[in-house]
Amino acid sequence: MMELIGSILVLLGAIFHFSAGLGMLRMPDAYTRMQAGTKASTLGNTLVLLGLAFYHPGWGLKLLIIVYFVLMTNPISSHALARAAYGIRIPLAGKTGIDALRDVRRKRGGRK
Amino acid sequence: MISQIVLVTGLLLILIGLWGLLSHRNILRIIISFSLIGTGTHIVTVAIGYVRNGTAPIIDRTLDVWGAVSRVVDPIPSALVVTAIVIGMAVTAVMLAFAIRLYDSKKTLSIDAFTDSKW
Amino acid sequence: MIQRLCVAVAIASFGLVFASLAVGYTEQNSLRPLAESYVRLVPHELGAPNVITGILLTYRGFDTLGEVAVLFMVAASVGLLLGARRRPRGTSTRDRASESRASSEIVRTGADILVPLICIFAAYIIMNGHLSAGGGFQGGAVIASGVLLTLLAFPQYQPNLEFLSITESLAGALFVLVGIAGLVMAGGFLDNRILPLGQFGAFFSAGAIPLLSVLLGVKVGCELSVILERFRPKKS
Numbered sequence: 001m002m003e004l005i006g007s008i009l010v011l012l013g014a015i016f017h018f019s020a021g022l023g024m025l026r027m028p029d030a031y032t033r034m035q036a037g038t039k040a041s042t043l044g045n046t047l048v049l050l051g052l053a054f055y056h057p058g059w060g061l062k063l064l065i066i067v068y069f070v071l072m073t074n075p076i077s078s079h080a081l082a083r084a085a086y087g088i089r090i091p092l093a094g095k096t097g098i099d100a101l102r103d104v105r106r107k108r109g110g111r112k
Numbered sequence: 113m114i115s116q117i118v119l120v121t122g123l124l125l126i127l128i129g130l131w132g133l134l135s136h137r138n139i140l141r142i143i144i145s146f147s148l149i150g151t152g153t154h155i156v157t158v159a160i161g162y163v164r165n166g167t168a169p170i171i172d173r174t175l176d177v178w179g180a181v182s183r184v185v186d187p188i189p190s191a192l193v194v195t196a197i198v199i200g201m202a203v204t205a206v207m208l209a210f211a212i213r214l215y216d217s218k219k220t221l222s223i224d225a226f227t228d229s230k231w
Numbered sequence: 232m233i234q235r236l237c238v239a240v241a242i243a244s245f246g247l248v249f250a251s252l253a254v255g256y257t258e259q260n261s262l263r264p265l266a267e268s269y270v271r272l273v274p275h276e277l278g279a280p281n282v283i284t285g286i287l288l289t290y291r292g293f294d295t296l297g298e299v300a301v302l303f304m305v306a307a308s309v310g311l312l313l314g315a316r317r318r319p320r321g322t323s324t325r326d327r328a329s330e331s332r333a334s335s336e337i338v339r340t341g342a343d344i345l346v347p348l349i350c351i352f353a354a355y356i357i358m359n360g361h362l363s364a365g366g367g368f369q370g371g372a373v374i375a376s377g378v379l380l381t382l383l384a385f386p387q388y389q390p391n392l393e394f395l396s397i398t399e400s401l402a403g404a405l406f407v408l409v410g411i412a413g414l415v416m417a418g419g420f421l422d423n424r425i426l427p428l429g430q431f432g433a434f435f436s437a438g439a440i441p442l443l444s445v446l447l448g449v450k451v452g453c454e455l456s457v458i459l460e461r462f463r464p465k466k467s
Contacts, residue, residue, distance in 0.1 A: 069348075076341035080383060083335055115258055123249040130245060134238045136282040161266075163259045169270060170363060177274050186259070186266045187282045191291065192285065195298045198368050198451065202305040205458050209312040212462075216316070 002054050009051030016044035029093035038078035045070050079088050115162035122159055125152030137222050139211045143204065150200040154193045161186030240378045252464040264452055278428035279437035287366065289441045292410065292421035298368075299403060299450060306454050313461045334384050342384035349377035357448035361437040367444040371451025382463065390460055399453035406446045 025038025046067050053063045086101060118230070129148030136142055166185035171177055175184070199223045262270065273285035287295055357370030381388055413422035423443070429436035 042298075072341065072345060076338060076345075079335070080338050113258075116253070116256060119256060120253050123253060127242060127246055127249065131238070131242050134241065135235070159254075163262060168364070170365070171274055171280040171282070181262065181267055184262070184270055184282070185288060186262060187269060188266055190406050191286045192281045194287065194366065195295065195368055198372050199298060199301055199305075201372070202302055202455070202458065204306055205462075206308055206312075208462070209309045212316075213312055 002057070006051040006054030009054060010048050011051075012043045013047030013051060016040050016047060020044060028095070030090050031082055031092065034078055034082050034085075038074055042070060042074045045074075115159045118159040118162075119156060122152045122155030125149075125155065126217045128152075137224055139214065139221050139223055142223070143211065146207065147200070147204055150196075150203075154200075157189045157193050158226075160187035197221060234306075272416070274431065275352055277423055277440070278431055278439055279365060279423075279440055280431065281361050283364075284360045284366045284444070288447075289421060289423050289442050292443075295447070296344070296406070296410070296421075299406070300448070302451065302454050303403070306332065306458050309458050309461050316465055331467060334386060337386045342380050345378055346377050349380065353448070353452070355379065355382075358441065360444040361440045362434070363378060365444075367447025368451055369449040370444070372455065374448070374452030375455030375459060378449060378452075379459050382459060390456060392457065395453045395457050395460075399450050400458070402446045402453070404452035406443065406450065409446070 019042030020037050023040060024033050027033040027036050042111070049063045049067050049070075053060045092099065116213040126149055129145045130150060132145035132148065133142055136145065144199075163185045165183075167175060167183060169184040197204055214226065260351065261267075268289065269286055270282055272278055273282045273290075277285045277289055279285040314332040353373035355371045356373060357367060360366035360370070372458075382390075409425070410421040412425050414420045417424040423438035423440050426438045426442070428438050435441070
């Protein structure tokens with residue numbers, strides 16, 4: 001029974017990883033590609049590790065620590081990449097409506 | 113059965129990296145293809161050393177010394193791959209340094225701009 | 232068109248070779264004789280529970296020394312390629328202002344939390360090389376990733392290149408000296424029986440293998456940090 005739940009969770013995680021790859025292919029510009037890659041693959045990682053925790057209940061605490069590390073590092077690295085891409089002026093997609101960073105910088109009057 | 117799936121995955125990665133190497137024009141994408149070929153080779157090397165129903169060659173509470181010989185996978189390919197991964201990262205650093213110098217000289221990242229040595 | 236055809240022919244021929252490899256592959260049922268002798272010898276003669284580290288640092292220790300030499304050559308070539316870079320001519324004031332831009336608050340906060348954890352984890356991997364999975368090379372790579380995070384989060388941080396170069400050279404020289412000590416005092420080059428073998432599975436055991444792991448970790452960490460430092464944009 002626990003193995004069935006674990007297997008279903010691992011399968012869900014694999015589906016999320018696949019959707020991350022699909023999103024990276026189909027998104028229009030660099031920023032949306034980064035968003036698709038990071039969010040979906042972080043969730044896929046978390047689900048796969050949770051499924052493993054159901055398979056081997058003795059490893060639960062260690063897998064929880066690994067999930068914590070993944071949640072700490074993936075978003076930070078993606079944020080740094082997106083800021084760097086904005087800094088070297090990679091163009092946004094044509095259909096973009098709001099550019100929040102430009103508005104904030106213009107309001108503060110300079111680079112911050 | 114398991115090691116056959118892993119072996120085919122590694123060989124597929126090498127093929128994809130080779131295709132990317134030959135058909136892209138951007139230097140950074142060529143460097144990423146090199147990295148893919150390296151990763152595929154590591155996976156193939158580790159997959160070859162698999163012994164049926166074997167476990168990791170580390171002797172601890174679950175694997176005693178006397179029964180180790182019949183129940184572990186081959187340690188030699190793993191030992192080769194451990195250093196190969198770090199060396200692969202260092203070689204990628206050299207390729208990126210080359211890419212920076214090429215960009216400084218011609219201000220473009222496409223290898224079609226470097227036709228000086230063709231006769 | 233011709234180029235795409237040539238690429239397709241090349242990929243197809245490689246695919247045929249790989250397919251014949253994959254089809255003719257059968258799983259082994261038992262270890263090959265060399266691997267069996269290694270698995271039997273490492274716990275008995277070297278006293279190390281981790282067979283892979285015993286192979287890397289004692290039986291194939293000369294290959295590890297060669298890999299260290301390859302890393303040194305890579306660091307030297309990156310220094311040669313990127314050390315003489317001047318700021319490219321024709322930069323406007325806009326680029327000059329952007330080079331002194333501080334990193335964002337999220338990255339700084341994350342670095343404050345993560346860098347101590349990374350350093351502890353790297354020390355744990357290096358010191359546990361002979362007991363469980365780990366060793367010098369892997370720990371050195373983790374140290375370099377911590378240094379990379381610090382370089383990204385605090386752009387004013389200048390690691391002392393002289394100190395790193397001297398440390399890495401000292402670690403490399405000590406590695407060779409320990410090897411020669413093995414030649415003098417025990418069986419051969421990089422033999423680990425120059426220090427007492429100790430109790431199997433204890434922290435201070437397996438002779439000189441922890442010492443070699445630490446030296447290797449320090450050398451690889453400093454080497455990769457020097458390589459990463461060279462990639463920063465120069466301020467003139």
